[in-house]
Amino acid sequence: MGMKTKITLGAVVGIVVIGAVSANSGDGGGEGKSDNRTSAGAEEKPGGTKGDGASGAKPAEDKATEKASQADQFKAFVNKNGTPSEKEAVAHVTKVQGAEEQNDILDAADVYTDFTGGIMGEGMGPAKLIASAFADWKQSENGLVTVYDADGELLGNGNF
Numbered sequence: 001m002g003m004k005t006k007i008t009l010g011a012v013v014g015i016v017v018i019g020a021v022s023a024n025s026g027d028g029g030g031e032g033k034s035d036n037r038t039s040a041g042a043e044e045k046p047g048g049t050k051g052d053g054a055s056g057a058k059p060a061e062d063k064a065t066e067k068a069s070q071a072d073q074f075k076a077f078v079n080k081n082g083t084p085s086e087k088e089a090v091a092h093v094t095k096v097q098g099a100e101e102q103n104d105i106l107d108a109a110d111v112y113t114d115f116t117g118g119i120m121g122e123g124m125g126p127a128k129l130i131a132s133a134f135a136d137w138k139q140s141e142n143g144l145v146t147v148y149d150a151d152g153e154l155l156g157n158g159n160f
Contacts, residue, residue, distance in 0.1 A: 073096075074090065086132070088126075090129075090133055112149075121149065139160065
């Protein structure tokens with residue numbers, strides 16, 4: 001194959017992949033049916049109840065954590081549900097990015113800590129605990145959480 005043919009073939013494959021990913025990331029409305037609801041969720045009926053009859057109203061505790069940063073939400077979850085070693089490791093978390101919106105196609109979250117020294121420093125062991133605790137907090141069919149030190153160097157990662 002010539003060079004131009006390889007480039008053209010690569011571009012076509014790239015466009016097809018992008019099209020497939022964007023088609024899968026839609027709202028799932030399906031078959032051309034329009035849904036003119038703007039504020040009610042897909043499983044929520046008018047009046048604040050969900051399809052299973054449960055109330056759509058959130059307790060005050062959930063509303064408070066909804067406004068907190070992702071790092072604060074993560075820390076609160078681990079402090080409530082984690083092991084003592086996970087609680088100690090998560091105390092070093094300074095920032096969490098990418099944990100809010102997930103599409104189960106390729107979810108990626110970043111957790112930043114105050115550890116120093118990169119992969120050879122003190123944070124490599126706790127990074128695995130942080131990744132494990134993150135997997136307990138968020139679930140995805142295809143998620144990857146990456147833990148970084150204070151300088152932005154990779155400490156570890158894990159699936160969630």
